[in-house]
Amino acid sequence: MLELRLVQGSILKKVLEAIKDLVNDANFDCSATGFSLQAMDSSHVALVALLLRSEGFEHYRCDRNLSMGMSLTNMAKMLKCAGNDDIVTIKADDGSDTITFMFESPTQDKIADFEMKLMDIDSEHLGIPEAEYEAIVRMPSSEFARICKDLGTIGDTVVISVTKEGVKFSTRGDIGTANIVCRQNTSIDKPEEATIIEMQEPVTLTFALRYMNSFAKATPLATQVTISLSSELPVVVEYKIAEMGYVRYYLAPKIEEDEEIEARVETTKPKAETKSKAEAKPKVETMESKPKVKKTMSELESKPQVDTEIEAESKPLVEIKPQEEETKPQTATNGEAEVMDVE
Amino acid sequence: MLELRLVQGSILKKVLEAIKDLVNDANFDCSATGFSLQAMDSSHVALVALLLRSEGFEHYRCDRNLSMGMSLTNMAKMLKCAGNDDIVTIKADDGSDTITFMFESPTQDKIADFEMKLMDIDSEHLGIPEAEYEAIVRMPSSEFARICKDLGTIGDTVVISVTKEGVKFSTRGDIGTANIVCRQNTSIDKPEEATIIEMQEPVTLTFALRYMNSFAKATPLATQVTISLSSELPVVVEYKIAEMGYVRYYLAPKIEEDEEIEARVETTKPKAETKSKAEAKPKVETMESKPKVKKTMSELESKPQVDTEIEAESKPLVEIKPQEEETKPQTATNGEAEVMDVE
DNA sequence: ATCGATACCC
DNA sequence: GGGTATCGAT
Numbered sequence: 001m002l003e004l005r006l007v008q009g010s011i012l013k014k015v016l017e018a019i020k021d022l023v024n025d026a027n028f029d030c031s032a033t034g035f036s037l038q039a040m041d042s043s044h045v046a047l048v049a050l051l052l053r054s055e056g057f058e059h060y061r062c063d064r065n066l067s068m069g070m071s072l073t074n075m076a077k078m079l080k081c082a083g084n085d086d087i088v089t090i091k092a093d094d095g096s097d098t099i100t101f102m103f104e105s106p107t108q109d110k111i112a113d114f115e116m117k118l119m120d121i122d123s124e125h126l127g128i129p130e131a132e133y134e135a136i137v138r139m140p141s142s143e144f145a146r147i148c149k150d151l152g153t154i155g156d157t158v159v160i161s162v163t164k165e166g167v168k169f170s171t172r173g174d175i176g177t178a179n180i181v182c183r184q185n186t187s188i189d190k191p192e193e194a195t196i197i198e199m200q201e202p203v204t205l206t207f208a209l210r211y212m213n214s215f216a217k218a219t220p221l222a223t224q225v226t227i228s229l230s231s232e233l234p235v236v237v238e239y240k241i242a243e244m245g246y247v248r249y250y251l252a253p254k255i256e257e258d259e260e261i262e263a264r265v266e267t268t269k270p271k272a273e274t275k276s277k278a279e280a281k282p283k284v285e286t287m288e289s290k291p292k293v294k295k296t297m298s299e300l301e302s303k304p305q306v307d308t309e310i311e312a313e314s315k316p317l318v319e320i321k322p323q324e325e326e327t328k329p330q331t332a333t334n335g336e337a338e339v340m341d342v343e
Numbered sequence: 344m345l346e347l348r349l350v351q352g353s354i355l356k357k358v359l360e361a362i363k364d365l366v367n368d369a370n371f372d373c374s375a376t377g378f379s380l381q382a383m384d385s386s387h388v389a390l391v392a393l394l395l396r397s398e399g400f401e402h403y404r405c406d407r408n409l410s411m412g413m414s415l416t417n418m419a420k421m422l423k424c425a426g427n428d429d430i431v432t433i434k435a436d437d438g439s440d441t442i443t444f445m446f447e448s449p450t451q452d453k454i455a456d457f458e459m460k461l462m463d464i465d466s467e468h469l470g471i472p473e474a475e476y477e478a479i480v481r482m483p484s485s486e487f488a489r490i491c492k493d494l495g496t497i498g499d500t501v502v503i504s505v506t507k508e509g510v511k512f513s514t515r516g517d518i519g520t521a522n523i524v525c526r527q528n529t530s531i532d533k534p535e536e537a538t539i540i541e542m543q544e545p546v547t548l549t550f551a552l553r554y555m556n557s558f559a560k561a562t563p564l565a566t567q568v569t570i571s572l573s574s575e576l577p578v579v580v581e582y583k584i585a586e587m588g589y590v591r592y593y594l595a596p597k598i599e600e601d602e603e604i605e606a607r608v609e610t611t612k613p614k615a616e617t618k619s620k621a622e623a624k625p626k627v628e629t630m631e632s633k634p635k636v637k638k639t640m641s642e643l644e645s646k647p648q649v650d651t652e653i654e655a656e657s658k659p660l661v662e663i664k665p666q667e668e669e670t671k672p673q674t675a676t677n678g679e680a681e682v683m684d685v686e
Numbered sequence: 687a688t689c690g691a692t693a694c695c696c
Numbered sequence: 697g698g699g700t701a702t703c704g705a706t
Contacts, residue, residue, distance in 0.1 A: 143453070150423070150424035151424075153420050153423070153424070154420070154421070154424075154457070175414070175420065175421075175460070176417070176421065176441070176457060176458045176459040177457070177458045178421070178424065178455065178456070178457045178458075179455060179456050179457075180454075181454045182452060182453050183451075183452045183453070183454075185450070185452045427697085
C-alpha cells in the first residue's frame with residue numbers, strides 16, 4: 001500500500017514537465033526514504049535523477065519498497081489535469097498494476113482521481129558517484145535558461161569556462177559567434193539573483209545545447225541552479241526542490257577539438273568503441289561540421305539493484321565513455337549490455 | 344572604427360522587429376550624422392527608411408562613412424539575445440567583415456558579445472523626395488495597428504479617406520464590408536490618444552493591407568503614427584523614435600476601380616507596362632480576386648551613391664509607376680534598371 | 687506531432 | 697513585464 005499526499009501538487013506537475021522531454025518511460029522508486037527516479041534520457045547521453053524526500057509530503061505511507069514503471073508522457077498528461085493549487089495524492093495498492101493520482105481542489109469542492117496503468121520497465125539502478133568538482137557555479141535558474149536558449153539560436157554546443165572572475169558561455173554557428181560572461185555577484189539583498197562561483201581550478205568544458213535546454217525545463221522548480229564542473233566528469237545541473245529534494249541532470253562533456261585536431265580526426269576514422277553514429281535528426285544546416293570524436297556518459301556502471309535503494313548518495317563508479325551524438329536506439333556497436341532496455 | 348553605444352538597447356531590438364519582415368538583407372549606413380538604412384522590401388513594392396541620429400547615442404564614434412551589409416534576419420536573432428534593459432554597443436573595426444553587438448545588463452553583471460558576418464549587398468542609395476501632402480493624419484499607433492489587423496481579416500486592401508471630419512478606413516471581402524471612422528480629437532490631457540488631421544484637400548487612396556500590417560510591426564517604437572497622403576504619391580507611414588529619428592514606410596497607392604471598371608478590366612488584358620506579375624508568395628486565400636491593374640512605386644529614381652549619404656532629407660524624384668503585386672524578383676518586363684539588385 | 691512565435695491576460 | 701493560450705510552421 002502506497003499513499004503519498006503532497007500539498008503543493010504543482011511541484012509534481014513541474015517535475016514532470018522537467019523530465020518528460022528527456023525520458024519517456026521510467027521507474028519511480030518508492031521507499032521509506034522518499035519517492036525517486038533515475039533514468040538515462042532516451043538517447044542514453046544524459047541522466048536524470050529525481051528525489052522527493054518523504055519529509056516533504058504531508059502524509060507518506062510506503063509499506064514496502066516499490067519500483068513502478070510509468071510512461072512519463074502519460075503521467076504528465078494526467079498531472080496537467082491537476083490545478084496548480086491542488087493537493088495531489090499518489091496511491092497504489094499492493095500488487096496492483098495501476099497507480100492513482102488524486103487531485104483535491106483547495107476548497108475541497110472538486111476531487112478528481114486519475115488511474116494510470118503501470119508498465120514493466122527493465123532498468124537497472126545506476127550508481128552515481130559523489131565527486132569533487134573543480135568548479136561549482138550557482139546562478140539564477142532563469143538566467144541560465146535564457147543563456148542556453150539564446151545560445152541555442154546561434155550554435156549547437158556551448159563552451160562553459162569558469163574562472164574566478166566569472167563564468168563564460170560561448171557558442172559559434174553559421175551566423176556568427178556569441179560569448180556571454182556572468183560575473184560573480186553576491187547579491188546579498190536579493191540572494192535569488194546571486195551568481196556565486198566556487199572554484200578550485202579553472203575549467204573549460206563543452207556541451208550540447210540541446211541537452212542544456214532540456215535541463216532548463218526544470219527552471220520553474222527553483223530560482224537558482226547549480227552547475228558542477230570538472231574536466232573528464234559529467235556536468236551536474238541541479239535544481240533544488242524546496243524542502244523536498246532535487247532534480248539533477250548529468251551530461252558528459254564533448255571533447256573539444258581545435259581546428260587542427262579536428263582536421264586530423266577527419267582522416268583518422270573514429271575507432272569502433274567511440275561509437276560514432278549518425279545524428280538521428282540532422283538539423284537542416286550547413287553540414288560543414290566534420291565528424292568529431294565525442295565522449296559520452298553512455299554506460300554508467302550499473303549497480304546491482306539491491307533493493308529500491310533511494311539515496312543517490314551512494315558512491316559507485318562512473319565510467320566516462322566516448323560520447324555519441326543522439327543515436328538511433330539500440331544499434332549496439334559493442335558487446336556491452338546497454339544500461340536500459342527501454343528507450 | 345565604429346562604436347555606437349545605445350543606452351536604450353530595446354530601441355534597436357524593436358527597430359529590427361519593425362523591418363525584418365519586410366527586408367531580409369540591407370545595408371546600414373553609418374556616418375557622423377547617424378546610423379541609417381534604406382531599402383525596398385523584398386518584393387520591391389514598399390520602401391523602408393530608418394534613421395537613428397548620432398545625438399541619440401550615449402557614445403557615437405564613426406571615423407569614416409561605412410555601408411555595412413547585414414542579414415536583418417540574423418541581426419534580429421542576435422538582438423533577441425539582448426535583454427530589454429540592456430545597453431547595446433555596436434562595434435566594427437575598419438576593414439573588418441564582421442560587426443559586433445555588445446550587450447551589457449543594467450547591473451553590469453552580464454556582458455555578452457555577438458559577432459556577425461557582414462555581407463556584400465549591392466544596393467543603390469535611393470533618393471526620397473520631400474513632398475507636400477494633401478492630408479496628414481496623426482493617430483495612436485496602436486489604434487492604427489488594430490484597424491489594419493481587423494480590416495485584414497475581412498479584405499485585402501484598405502481604402503483610406505480623409506475629410507475634415509476624420510479618417511475612414513474601409514475594406515471589402517468575401518464575407519462582407521467594413522468601415523472604421525476615426526474622428527479628429529485633440530486629446531489635450533492624453534496627447535498620446537489624440538487623432539489629429541491636417542488636411543488641405545480631401546484624399547481617398549487604396550493600399551494593400553498586407554503591407555500596412557507589416558508597417559504596423561513598428562508600433563512598439565512610438566505611441567503615435569503619422570500617415571501622410573496625397574493622390575498619386577506613395578503614402579508615408581512614420582513612427583518617430585524618441586530623441587533619435589524615425590522608421591518610415593513608403594507604399595504606392597493602388598488604383599481603385601469600382602465594380603464596373605473592374606469588370607471591364609477583366610476582359611481587357613493588363614498592358615505590358617503595368618507589369619502584372621504573379622504574386623510571389625500567394626497566401627493561402629481564396630484566389631477569387633480578379634487581376635487588377637495596380638499602381639506601384641516600383642522604381643524610385645536612384646540617386647548616385649555619392650557617398651554614404653545619411654540624410655533622407657534630400658529631394659530627388661519619385662516616379663509613380665503602375666503597381667504590381669508582390670513579384671518574383673527581377674523578372675523585369677521593361678528596360679529600366681531595377682532600383683535594388685538584392686532582393 | 688512537436689516546437690516556436692505570437693497574442694492576450696494578469 | 698511575465699505567464700498563459702492559441703496558432704502557425706517544421
